[in-house]
Amino acid sequence: MNPGKVYLVGAGPGDPKLITVYGLECIKKADVIAYDRLVNPALLENAKEGAELIFCGKSPGKHHLIQEQIHELLVEKSLEGKVVTRLKGGDPCVFGRGAEEAEVLVEHGIDYEFVPGITAGIAAPSYAGIPVTHREYASSFAIVTGHGREEKGQDHLNWYALANGIDTIAFYMSVGNLEHISKKLIENGKPSTTPVAVIEWGTTEHQRTITGTLENIHNLVEQEGFHNPSMVLVGDVVQLREKIQWFERKAIVK
Numbered sequence: 001m002n003p004g005k006v007y008l009v010g011a012g013p014g015d016p017k018l019i020t021v022y023g024l025e026c027i028k029k030a031d032v033i034a035y036d037r038l039v040n041p042a043l044l045e046n047a048k049e050g051a052e053l054i055f056c057g058k059s060p061g062k063h064h065l066i067q068e069q070i071h072e073l074l075v076e077k078s079l080e081g082k083v084v085t086r087l088k089g090g091d092p093c094v095f096g097r098g099a100e101e102a103e104v105l106v107e108h109g110i111d112y113e114f115v116p117g118i119t120a121g122i123a124a125p126s127y128a129g130i131p132v133t134h135r136e137y138a139s140s141f142a143i144v145t146g147h148g149r150e151e152k153g154q155d156h157l158n159w160y161a162l163a164n165g166i167d168t169i170a171f172y173m174s175v176g177n178l179e180h181i182s183k184k185l186i187e188n189g190k191p192s193t194t195p196v197a198v199i200e201w202g203t204t205e206h207q208r209t210i211t212g213t214l215e216n217i218h219n220l221v222e223q224e225g226f227h228n229p230s231m232v233l234v235g236d237v238v239q240l241r242e243k244i245q246w247f248e249r250k251a252i253v254k
Contacts (some may be wrong), residue, residue: 004082009027009086010023012123024046028085034053065225067124094119124231128209133168137237147177164189175228179218186215
C-alpha cells in the first residue's frame with residue numbers, strides 16, 4: 001500500500017476565488033476532503049469523482065466532530081494510503097488548530113504539508129475598504145482571538161500592550177464579546193473615540209459592514225443584528241473605509 005499524505009489547506013476567507021493555486025490542486029487530487037463550516041461549498045465542486053467529503057464543521061457551542069475525532073479521522077484515512085485534504089477557512093495556522101493536527105500526524109509518522117491561505121483578518125477588512133496598515137495611520141498590526149470570557153477565567157490577553165503598542169487590531173471570534181473588548185481597551189488607555197469596524201461574512205455576497213467607535217460599537221452591532229462569522233477591526237485605518245470602500249459599493253451598483 002502506498003503511504004498516504006495529509007494536506008492542511010487554507011481555503012481562504014470566503015470568496016472561493018481567493019484560494020491559492022496550490023490549495024485548489026490539493027482539493028482536486030484528494031481522495032478524502034475533511035472540510036470546515038466556513039469553507040465555501042463552491043470549492044468542493046472541484047473534488048474529483050468518487051472523493052469522500054466529510055463535514056467537520058464547528059460553530060460556537062456546536063461541534064459536528066470534536067477535535068480529537070478529527071485527529072482520528074486524519075490518521076485513519078491517511079494510514080489507508082489515501083490523500084487527505086484537510087480544508088479550513090482562512091489559514092490553517094491562524095486560529096485554525098492546524099499545528100495541533102500536524103503534531104498528531106508527526107506522532108503517527110504521517111507525511112503532511114501546510115498550504116497557507118488568506119486569513120480573514122486581512123481579507124475581510126480589505127473587502128470593506130480598510131487596509132490593516134497605512135503609512136499615515138498604522139505601522140503595526142496584531143491578530144487576536146477575542147472570545148475569551150473574563151468571568152470564566154479565559155481572558156489572558158495583554159490589554160495594556162494591545163491598547164498602547166498596536167495601531168491596528170483584528171479580533172477573531174469576537175462579535176459576541178465586543179462590550180468586554182471595548183471596555184478593556186479603554187481601561188488600558190485606548191481612546192474611546194478609536195474607530196472600529198465589524199465585518200460580517202467578509203468577502204462573500206452576504207458581506208455587510210458597520211463602523212463606530214470603541215464607545216458605541218457594541219450597541220450598534222446589537223441594533224443591526226450582526227453575528228458570527230464577523231471580523232472586528234480596531235484602529236485609525238477604519239477611517240479610510242469612507243473613501244476607498246469598493247466591494248459593497250460594487251454590489252449596490254449591480
